[in-house]
Amino acid sequence: MEIYRFIFNRLEENTFVVEGLCGSALIVDPGCESPAEQQRLKSFLEAKGLKPAAILLTHGHMDHTYGVAFLQRLYSCPVYMHDDDKSVIAYFQRVAKFGIPVADPSFTTTPVADGQIVEAAGLSFKVISTPGHSPGSVCYLFEEQRAIFTGDTLFAGAIGRSDLFGGDYDSEIRAIMEKLMMLDGDIAVYPGHGGSSSIADERVGNPFLEPFNEKEELYDQN
């Protein structure tokens, strides 16, 4: 499974293009904000002969959703998101923070739920609900391809902030420890910001998770 990364908007958000079967693709968190960024993504897809079959949102923050309306208009594809982040999108529409432009909200979402298996672009992936960074944060696990998209819940060496609207630190830690750190160590982690990692590396080396690990588990490379 070929995965391409773009870094978009002033928050340096990772947008991933996942190549599926027969010229189809999935777009994870399209953060392309400016017309130039949107054009760059569109040109890339055209050059590769890829047509998006679905957009996967790990959550509703604007740095992850700037390009959603643009892409859905262009490709008429479903946008998967947990319903609990609809309130987040509505909130940030009302409160333009830090002078950061709001995302175009004119897109429709298809709700996903914890444990749901979704088929799109000839690929199959599982939704893992990980509330905390935002109430509707989810991760998308591609078990067969050994990859997980963690949005702003889990980063290489860090975890997402939980002080924004609807965030909750305890829920976030619990979700990471109980649902992500239990996964096989060889699964590659693709976060919403920064470089990629693996479940094993985060289990051993993520300083934000260390207090919650049993000592033995720190050395369990799986």
Ligand SMILES: [Zn+2]
């Ligand atoms: Zn976020």
Ligand SMILES: [Zn+2]
């Ligand atoms: Zn973000």
